[in-house]
Amino acid sequence: xxxxxxxxxxxxxxxxxxxxxxxxxxxxxxxxxxxxxxxxxxxxxxxxxxxxxxxxxxxxxxxxxxxxxxxxxxxxxxxxxxxxxxxxxxxxxxxxxxxxxxxxxxxxxxxxxxxxxxxxxxxxxxxxxxxxxxxxxxxxxxxxxxxxxxxxxxxxxxxxxxxxxxxxxxxxxxxxxxxxxxxxxxxxxxxxxxxxxxxxxxxxxxxxxxxxxxxxxxxxxxxxxxxxxxxxxxxxxxxxxxxxxxxxxxxxxxxxxxxxxxxxxxxxxxxxxxxxxxxxxxxxxxxxxxxxxxxxxxxxxxxxxxxxxxxxxxxxxxxxxxxxxxxxxxxxxxxxxxxxxxxxxxxxxxxxxxxxxxxxxxxxxxxxxxxxxxxxxxxxxxxxxxxxxxxxxxxxxxxxxxxxxxxxxxxxxxxxxxxxxxxxxxxxxxxxxxxxxxxxxxxxxxxxxxxxxxxxxxxxxxxxxxxxxxxxxxxxxxxxxxxxxxxxxxxxxxxxxxxxxxxxxxxxxxxxxxxxxxxxxxxxxxxxxxxxxxxxxxxxxxxxxxxxxxxxxxxxxxxxxxxxxxxxxxxxxxxxxxxxxxxxxxxxxxxxxxxxxxxxxxxxxxxxxxxxxxxxxxxxxxxxxxxxxxxxxxxxxxxxxxxxxxxxxxxxxxxxxxxxxxxxxxxxxxxxxxxxxxxxxxxxxxxxxxxxxxxxxxxxxxxxxxxxxxxxxxxxxxxxxxxxxxxxxxxxxxxxxxxxxxxxxxxxxxxxxxxxxxxxxxxxxxxxxxxxxxxxxxxxxxxxxxxxxxxxxxxxxxxxxxx
Numbered sequence: 001x002x003x004x005x006x007x008x009x010x011x012x013x014x015x016x017x018x019x020x021x022x023x024x025x026x027x028x029x030x031x032x033x034x035x036x037x038x039x040x041x042x043x044x045x046x047x048x049x050x051x052x053x054x055x056x057x058x059x060x061x062x063x064x065x066x067x068x069x070x071x072x073x074x075x076x077x078x079x080x081x082x083x084x085x086x087x088x089x090x091x092x093x094x095x096x097x098x099x100x101x102x103x104x105x106x107x108x109x110x111x112x113x114x115x116x117x118x119x120x121x122x123x124x125x126x127x128x129x130x131x132x133x134x135x136x137x138x139x140x141x142x143x144x145x146x147x148x149x150x151x152x153x154x155x156x157x158x159x160x161x162x163x164x165x166x167x168x169x170x171x172x173x174x175x176x177x178x179x180x181x182x183x184x185x186x187x188x189x190x191x192x193x194x195x196x197x198x199x200x201x202x203x204x205x206x207x208x209x210x211x212x213x214x215x216x217x218x219x220x221x222x223x224x225x226x227x228x229x230x231x232x233x234x235x236x237x238x239x240x241x242x243x244x245x246x247x248x249x250x251x252x253x254x255x256x257x258x259x260x261x262x263x264x265x266x267x268x269x270x271x272x273x274x275x276x277x278x279x280x281x282x283x284x285x286x287x288x289x290x291x292x293x294x295x296x297x298x299x300x301x302x303x304x305x306x307x308x309x310x311x312x313x314x315x316x317x318x319x320x321x322x323x324x325x326x327x328x329x330x331x332x333x334x335x336x337x338x339x340x341x342x343x344x345x346x347x348x349x350x351x352x353x354x355x356x357x358x359x360x361x362x363x364x365x366x367x368x369x370x371x372x373x374x375x376x377x378x379x380x381x382x383x384x385x386x387x388x389x390x391x392x393x394x395x396x397x398x399x400x401x402x403x404x405x406x407x408x409x410x411x412x413x414x415x416x417x418x419x420x421x422x423x424x425x426x427x428x429x430x431x432x433x434x435x436x437x438x439x440x441x442x443x444x445x446x447x448x449x450x451x452x453x454x455x456x457x458x459x460x461x462x463x464x465x466x467x468x469x470x471x472x473x474x475x476x477x478x479x480x481x482x483x484x485x486x487x488x489x490x491x492x493x494x495x496x497x498x499x500x501x502x503x504x505x506x507x508x509x510x511x512x513x514x515x516x517x518x519x520x521x522x523x524x525x526x527x528x529x530x531x532x533x534x535x536x537x538x539x540x541x542x543x544x545x546x547x548x549x550x551x552x553x554x555x556x557x558x559x560x561x562x563x564x565x566x567x568x569x570x571x572x573x574x575x576x577x578x579x580x581x582x583x584x585x586x587x588x589x590x591x592x593x594x595x596x597x598x599x600x601x602x603x604x605x606x607x608x609x610x611x612x613x614x615x616x617x618x619x620x621x622x623x624x625x626x627x628x629x630x631x632x633x634x635x636x637x638x639x640x641x642x643x644x645x646x647x648x649x650x651x652x653x654x655x656x657x658x659x660x661x662x663x664x665x666x667x668x669x670x671x672x673x674x675x676x677x678x679x680x681x682x683x684x685x686x687x688x689x690x691x692x693x694x695x696x697x698x699x700x701x702x703x704x705x706x707x708x709x710x711x712x713x714x715x716x717x718x719x720x721x722x723x724x725x726x727x728x729x730x731x732x733x734x735x736x737x738x739x740x741x742x743x744x745x746x747x748x749x750x751x752x753x754x755x756x757x758x759x760x761x762x763x764x765x766x767x768x769x770x771x772x773x774x775x776x777x778x779x780x781x782x783x784x785x786x787x788x789x790x791x792x793x794x795x796x797x798x799x800x801x802x803x
Contacts, residue, residue: 036174041102043179045094047186052094054189056087058196061207068219073333077214084211223277223330224270226306227337230255230316231264235455237407237441239415248449253337256448258344263316267296267327267334268306277329280309287322290315296327342399344453345444349396350379352460353428357388359465359557360497384463385434386497388560391460393429393440400424400447409439409457434462468495468554468567470502472525476687478589480575480582483542484532485692489518491525491569493554502554504529506540509547514539518552525552532693544581548574579694586685590703593682594763600671600678601756607667608749610660611742614729617657618738624653625736658733664745665726672719679711706762714755722748 060083064075197204202220209215229249236243247266248255257263269276280296296309315323322341327334354375361373376394377383385391395404401422406429407415420429422445431438438460444452472491481487493502502518502525514534518527534540542548552569577585686703689696725745732738 045099047182052090221331222275223332224273225332226268228266234451256340259341264312267309271302271305280329283326285324345397345446351394352377353392355390359559384461389434391431403445405443465558470569472552472569476691480577482692487529495556500555500557505551507549544578546576614660615742621653683708718751
């Protein structure tokens with residue numbers, strides 16, 4: 001306890017101070033008093049500080065521990081932090097307001113002298129007089145009339161005070177009893193705390209960690225719970241029975257789950273604890289403000305002395321917002337578990353990176369536009385990738401990814417799920433060379449290890465390299481040729497990736513074979529093969545009576561396999577004949593064409609008769625129409641019946657006329673197609689003569705100038721006019737007229753018939769053909785006779801050699 005020192009009673013006169021000092025004994029006693037005062041302040045502050053810390057420690061421990069014993073939870077970390085702040089605040093107050101002011105307080109000499117005089121009366125006034133004389137001492141020359149006497153008196157006062165101070169105990173100035181009591185209380189508190197700590201070392205250590213380390217370690221309970229985490233079922237790939245479940249543990253009392261997922265919360269109870277709860281309860285708070293509770297059911301047997309409890313229903317089924325959870329089981333508590341929902345990862349962009357094979361890049365012709373060696377395409381349904389292309393899927397997700405799981409479904413191998421690491425939000429899945437269609441399913445795993453809610457399927461179709469398509473024909477060549485013929489090959493070659501080369505393969509019946517390259521500008525085959533040149537060069541040895549096979553073949557640039565990639569036309573078989581034999585065949589064809597023209601002529605004559613009948617019907621129809629105009633009161637039904645009786649059928653006159661006109665139109669259209677085909681076939685006869693190098697200029701001119709050209713002119717002129725007039729006639733009949741129109745149609749029909757007759761007469765008739773046959777028979781007889789004579793001559797020569 002501190003002692004109050006008296007203040008200086010009055011100010012000393014304003015004089016210069018002397019230089020004489022108090023004696024060393026007096027100064028020692030005064031310094032001893034000052035030291036006792038400071039010791040008192042230190043001991044008192046220390047005791048109060050120790051008592052304050054002990055009180056906060058144990059009171060805080062009880063506040064933290066006792067609620068647990070009645071089923072409540074531990075104090076939160078913020079409360080324990082507040083206890084530490086209060087403890088530190090009390091210590092700071094003691095230091096600032098109790099200790100430091102006393103340590104720094106000025107203890108004047110005069111005040112200490114008065115304190116001595118009051119406590120020890122035997123000192124008299126000697127100590128106070130000595131101190132006051134010291135304060136009032138001045139220079140002898142200025143203030144004292146007799147400095148020597150004054151100085152002698154001052155020494156005498158100091159000597160007397162020094163003698164009396166020797167018998168004084170300076171510590172008696174301080175009341176030590178309150179401080180000793182405080183010290184004893186402090187010691188007892190420390191001893192009691194030490195005993196308590198020794199009796200409950202585990203409790204003390206745990207509370208020390210919770211208080212000073214702000215640890216969240218819990219107080220021992222009868223039951224012990226552990227938050228294992230949440231179980232999430234991965235979406236299953238096609239072919240899987242069910243997707244596997246994965247446990248996502250709590251980290252810092254928080255776990256993240258995909259929004260909308262079905263979550264299974266797992267809590268475990270320690271089987272080695274004093275008690276194991278039969279049921280656990282969660283108290284939840286949703287971010288939207290909803291609150292509730294739900295029970296966790298006990299699942300299966302314990303694993304490694306931990307009994308699991310699960311809940312997979314509300315509020316965790318299809319979780320859509322954040323949850324805060326408290327788990328309670330008997331006296332065990334797990335506080336402030338948080339389940340945070342995040343948006344599941346989805347694919348925002350998907351592209352296909354294609355590295356094309358060489359056969360698609362080497363442009364050997366101008367049929368394909370150039371393409372880049374590597375191309376990135378936007379993925380779309382039904383995307384087709386050329387065969388042999390190196391393909392990879394390049395995607396971008398809506399959030400950062402850790403990996404991507406994928407499976408190919410259209411393989412004969414057992415379903416295998418593979419994984420590739422992601423690069424932020426992007427990923428790339430190499431698929432290798434495209435040789436068949438690919439069906440892939442992708443599962444995105446975000447940066448937290450959470451799977452996407454769905455597994456999308458993507459299909460890549462391979463575009464196989466098709467064989468070249470060849471469509472070729474021989475123009476102006478029939479089924480028989482001469483040894484000096486020219487084979488005009490016309491047609492097209494096409495391939496989805498371009499043609500490498502095209503050729504014509506000629507094979508004789510004795511298996512003699514030659515291959516001739518073909519020109520195919522823009523895919524159009526335009527090449528003439530001269531058999532005479534081939535015979536002269538020795539590539540072919542053509543003779544009448546042989547058979548020549550022609551096949552046009554085209555190859556593409558496909559190089560991914562060793563098998564040939566060639567497309568071929570249908571083989572054409574040609575018979576090699578003599579000139580006279582070919583002429584007979586051509587004459588026979590011409591005779592057939594003449595018969596076809598005669599048939600068309602006959603059908604058009606019948607159509608002319610049908611037009612005549614139509615003319616009569618039109619006259620009747622016009623007469624009926626005029627009669628009805630003159631007698632407007634007559635019955636229409638009677639007129640109609642009369643018209644039907646006149647026509648001898650169940651149709652009216654105008655309808656019957658329209659039907660017959662329609663028949664004429666159909667016949668004209670049919671005959672036009674037949675005549676156009678005949679014109680092409682007859683011109684083909686002319687070309688065969690030229691391509692087989694047959695010296696028959698008159699015949700070619702006759703077929704060209706008197707048959708083909710007149711027939712073409714007829715079809716483009718008078719025949720077209722006939723079609724137009726028949727169409728006009730049909731419209732006129734629907735308008736109850738047609739007298740002039742039918743007359744014009746009859747005139748056009750007559751003009752066409754006359755032109756056809758002239759064309760027909762310009763062609764060979766049967767008599768001319770018989771003459772050709774007789775001539776051919778004479779040639780054959782002459783050849784047989786020459787052959788017999790040759791054989792007889794050869795025999796004769798052999799006999800002559802044997803003689």
